[in-house]
Amino acid sequence: MKNLIPVVLAAFVLVGCDQQKTAIDNKADATKTAIDNQKQAVDAAAADAKKQTDAEATIDKAKIEANKVADQAQLDAEKKKADAKAALEKAKLDAAQK
Numbered sequence: 001m002k003n004l005i006p007v008v009l010a011a012f013v014l015v016g017c018d019q020q021k022t023a024i025d026n027k028a029d030a031t032k033t034a035i036d037n038q039k040q041a042v043d044a045a046a047a048d049a050k051k052q053t054d055a056e057a058t059i060d061k062a063k064i065e066a067n068k069v070a071d072q073a074q075l076d077a078e079k080k081k082a083d084a085k086a087a088l089e090k091a092k093l094d095a096a097q098k
Helices: 004-097
Strands: none
8 A cells, every 4th residue: 555655646746747738738829829810910901001002002193193194284285375375476467567
């Protein structure tokens, strides 16, 4: 019986160690899972940010193009106005000479 007591105590110690190791492994697994979830959230946020940036860039490009077209139309109108003014001045000169 005296020989059995140390064996039983050793078994309890080993079982206790195994339970602690299992608890440590479970905690490590939970931490890894939480980190993986955070990484996925970061990836999703980055993808959303890229999509938003692309959309904003498309809008900005369209605004730039619209401003360019408007500016060119304004310059074309000023060019026609200059041509008309020159034609008017020539007509006045011709009329004055007659």
